[in-house]
Amino acid sequence: MALRQGLTVIIGTKVTRCTVAKSCVRGIRGYLKQHERQALSKELLAAYRTSKISAKEQSPFIGPYxxxxxxxxxxxxxxxxxxxxxxxxxxxxxxxxxxxxxxxxxxxASLEIPEFYVGTLMATTLSDPYADGGESRFVGICIQRNSYGLRHNFTLRNVIDKQGIEIMYELYNPTIKKIEVLKLEKRLDDDLSYLRDAPDIYSTVPFDIEVTPHPKGAPVPINSTKVLLNPRPWRVKWELHINKLKGVDIGSIIGETSEKRMKRTYHKQNTKPWEKYDLMKMYRESVxxxxxxxxxxxxxxxxxxxxxxxxxxxxxxxxxxxx
Structure with a gap:
């Protein structure tokens, strides 16, 4: 009785009763018809596969390329x-x-933006009405580049008077007057946030550093320095990222992490071993x-x-x- 009441559908003033069998038959019929509607002819598929014209050879915005x-x-x-x-x-x-x-x-067109990477030593001059001369200049190492488009930003880090200073600049900020590359180089990682938990020597850049010229067309040098982290406490649980960090001395992480914590970290990293084979996950995380x-x-x-x-x-x- 309860099943019949659950399958009762009220349409206007008429009451219609349908059984489970009828609903199953309707679902099967709809599935078969859906396959017929979505199927493409073999001739159309063959013409598309043998066609030499790609849909992306001409863009509606930039034209053919x-x-x-x-x-x-x-x-x-x-x-x-x-x-x-x-x-x-x-x-x-x-x-x-x-x-x-x-x-x-x-x-x-009005601001020359040079080529730079995470790990490059840079200087940025910003228009500041409250500073001497109406502008302020900061020197540091680029530790991050985030976001896309007009919201793209980069972060410079330096240690002044034993105090770590970081300034995030929006790359297309109209108040930026000049961006200088003092030493063009790359690091092993795309994010140097671990410098916050490292000794000051890795982040200290003198303000009077001389510009190191880079020959045009020459490959960008890679700085393969291995950073030693300070003893705990850290701002981030770096043991969770031990497989991704290339520019950090792994021994400084393992030496500060107990065996119990390392076992728990290994368990967390291997809870989803199938993700590296998940093609849809890779597709969603890329353009x-x-x-x-x-x-x-x-x-x-x-x-x-x-x-x-x-x-x-x-x-x-x-x-x-x-x-």
Whole structure:
């Protein structure tokens, strides 16, 4: 009786009763018909597979692009990560991304943004009405680069009077007057947050450091320094990230961690061993190559225009000096 009452559907003033058998039959029929509706003809599939025209060879925003441009775009993905589309699907919008890239390129017309990486020694000059001379300059090592687009930011760290100082700058902040690269180099990790739990010597950068020139076209040197961490307490449980840290001396982590804690850490790291084979998880945590190529090809084309404008300005300035 309860089953019959649960399957009672009231439509207007009429009462209809359906049995479990009828609902199952309807579901099976709908599944079979759905397969017929979604099936594609073999001729259409064969024509698509043998077609030489790719849907991504021409973008509605930047037009057609060549394989040479695509190969050039691969070089800029690590050099300028701020042009990478956001990873979150809910934050993706093609029109907004194009407009945002155009704003970023316009900002680069008035501010020269050099090539730099996490681990590079840098100096940033910021407009400050309360400082002497109307500007403030900070020198430090770049420990982080976060976010995408106009929200991209980088963090500089230095130790002054035995006190760790960190300043986060938004890369396209209009109050930034100058960005200098004092020593171009990379580190083994993409995030140097562990310098906060390391001795001050690893973060100390003198303000009067001389600029180390980097030859144009030469590979970027990699600093393979292994950082020794201070004794506990730490700001982060670094033993949980022991498999990902390349620039930290693992012995300094194991020596400060008890055997019981290490066993618990090993258990946490191996609770989901299947994740490294989860293709859908990898897909959700990455941006497809076509979208990446489109973003960086757009940047390359606009960047070439900026270089031509700067060359014309220098040519005119040189002529005026000679006159």
């Amino acid at each position: 060549t394989e040479e441009e695509r190969a050039t775009a691969q070089k800029y993905k690590y050099m300028h990560p701020e042009f990478m589309p956001p990873l979150e699907p809910e934050h993706r919008d093609a029109v907004r991304e194009v407009l945002e890239r155009e704003d970023m390129i316009k900002r680069r 497809c190559l076509e979208d990446q190529d489109e973003a960086y090809i757009h940047f390359i084309r606009e960047h070439k225009k900026l270089e031509n404008i700067r060359a014309d300005r220098l040519r005119v300035h040189h002529k005026q000096e000679t006159i």
